[in-house]
Structure formats: C-alpha cells, structure tokens
Amino acid sequence: MTDRNSSPRDGAGTAPVLELDDVHVRYGGSHILQGVSFEVPATGVTALLGRNGVGKTTTLKAVIGLAPRSGRILLQGSEIQTTSTAKIVRGGIGYVPEDREVFGGLTVDENLRLVAPDQGVEAPVVGRLFPDLVARRGQRAGTLSGGQQQMVSLARVLLRDNALLLIDEPTKGLAPKLVTEVADVLAEVARTTPVLLVEQNLPLVRRIADRVVVLDAGRVVHRGAAADLVADADLTRELLGVSMRREGVA
Numbered sequence: 001m002t003d004r005n006s007s008p009r010d011g012a013g014t015a016p017v018l019e020l021d022d023v024h025v026r027y028g029g030s031h032i033l034q035g036v037s038f039e040v041p042a043t044g045v046t047a048l049l050g051r052n053g054v055g056k057t058t059t060l061k062a063v064i065g066l067a068p069r070s071g072r073i074l075l076q077g078s079e080i081q082t083t084s085t086a087k088i089v090r091g092g093i094g095y096v097p098e099d100r101e102v103f104g105g106l107t108v109d110e111n112l113r114l115v116a117p118d119q120g121v122e123a124p125v126v127g128r129l130f131p132d133l134v135a136r137r138g139q140r141a142g143t144l145s146g147g148q149q150q151m152v153s154l155a156r157v158l159l160r161d162n163a164l165l166l167i168d169e170p171t172k173g174l175a176p177k178l179v180t181e182v183a184d185v186l187a188e189v190a191r192t193t194p195v196l197l198v199e200q201n202l203p204l205v206r207r208i209a210d211r212v213v214v215l216d217a218g219r220v221v222h223r224g225a226a227a228d229l230v231a232d233a234d235l236t237r238e239l240l241g242v243s244m245r246r247e248g249v250a
C-alpha cells in the first residue's frame with residue numbers, strides 16, 4: 001500500500017473524528033470489505049476513492065450501521081461498531097446516501113421540517129447555503145431537478161449538529177454547473193464539519209478534498225494528500241483507472 005500522509009493539510013496532530021480498524025463486511029458468501037483501516041481527521045474533506053464496486057458505499061454503510069460489519073469503528077474515540085444506526089445518527093454522524101431519498105410528495109419546506117419542525121427553510125443554514133431552496137419552499141420535492149434534490153438531502157442533514165458527515169457521490173448524474181454548486185456547498189460545509197466523501201469526480205476531489213483514501217477490492221491501497229494523488233497521472237490511472245481530463249469542475 002502507498003501511504004503518503006505528509007501534507008500540512010492532513011489534519012495530523014489532532015485526534016481523528018473517525019477510526020476504522022480492520023473492518024470487514026460480508027454479504028452471504030461475499031467478503032466485501034476485507035480489513036479496512038483508516039482514520040478521518042477532525043477537519044476538512046477526506047475523499048474515499050476507488051473504481052466501481054470496490055466497497056466505497058459499503059464502507060459508509062458499515063460506519064453508519066447499515067451493513068453487517070465486524071472490526072472496530074470509533075467515533076470521537078467511542079466504539080460504535082455494535083451501535084444502532086439511529087443512535088449513531090443521534091451521536092453525531094450525518095449521512096447523505098447516494099440515492100438522495102427526498103420525500104417526493106412533500107414540499108421542500110415539509111422535507112426539512114421532518115428534521116427541524118420549528119424551522120424548515122427558515123433555518124439560518126438553509127438561507128445561507130441554499131437560497132434556491134428557500135425560493136422553492138412550496139414546491140414538491142419530487143418535481144425538483146436531481147441537483148435540487150441533492151441540495152434538499154444535504155440541507156436536511158445540516159439541520160442537525162454533526163460531528164462528521166458521510167456523503168456518498170453527491171454529484172453523480174449532475175450537469176457540470178450543478179456539480180460546481182454542490183462543490184461550493186461542500187467546501188463551505190467542510191469549514192466547520194469534517195466530511196468523509198465518496199466521489200468519482202477527480203477535479204472536484206482536487207478542489208475540495210484535503211486527503212484521499214483509495215480502496216481496491218475491499219482493501220485500502222493508498223492514503224495521502226489529495227493534491228499529490230491528482231497531480232500524479234500514472235498513480236490516478238493505476239489506482240482509479242481514470243485520467244484527470246475525464247470531467248471538469250468549472
């Protein structure tokens with residue numbers, strides 16, 4: 001495994017917010033995570049990368065308790081590998097799954113009031129980061145564009161106080177302009193809350209991630225500074241099978 005945790009942006013010196021130690025996930029006879037170990041520092045964006053099907057989403061699900069896991073997982077030093085998802089969420093992990101999961105029949109405001117009944121779109125964080133959602137407060141979430149639904153998902157999680165955010169491919173399927181908008185929001189969010197981000201868009205990773213963890217076949221194969229990985233065309237091709245010119249962030 002390559003391990004290049006030497007950047008001044010790597011959060012070294014502070015206690016990690018999340019630690020995975022030899023985490024395994026098995027579905028029936030399939031051994032999906034095969035001893036995953038890494039730390040998420042308490043600041044900035046840690047990007048979890050890897051080719052399709054290597055176990056990135058499964059890693060987030062193992063942390064939040066939605067996949068059958070073994071091994072040790074520590075949130076702010078406390079073991080959570082046997083804790084229920086509801087307790088983990090109450091304990092401070094916000095999870096934005098890949099499939100967005102908005103309530104399509106409810107308005108934008110009603111979706112947010114499920115989490116913050118007294119505030120909805122009036123919550124300061126919504127006005128600050130998602131002015132478009134305030135303007136669309138009465139629109140049914142099912143009629144929003146993919147990017148707008150992504151914003152509802154993100155806003156809903158941000159209505160709570162989180163020690164850590166797990167965000168799974170927030171830009172998947174979005175047009176480049178919306179990718180840029182989501183990237184802006186994530187960069188702003190990460191100023192106050194550490195983020196573990198699954199993302200395939202390397203220009204976005206270069207722009208907002210501080211460090212990367214790369215998985216292959218259920219194992220960590222590389223850790224290091226995001227800038228170092230994306231600057232190394234041979235390494236990105238070797239680890240991810242992509243070149244930096246594939247897609248852009250305006």
Ligand SMILES: Nc1ncnc2c1ncn2[C@@H]1O[C@H](COP(=O)(O)OP(=O)(O)OP(=O)(O)O)[C@@H](O)[C@H]1O
Binds near residue numbers: 027030050051059
């Ligand atoms: N509930 C499940 N039951 C059986 N196998 C599963 C289940 N969930 C995921 N897998 C398998 O685990 C492997 C890892 O899936 P995962 O979704 O974690 O990959 P990923 O790295 O997030 O991929 P992608 O980039 O394509 O989203 C895949 O082979 C997938 O088919």
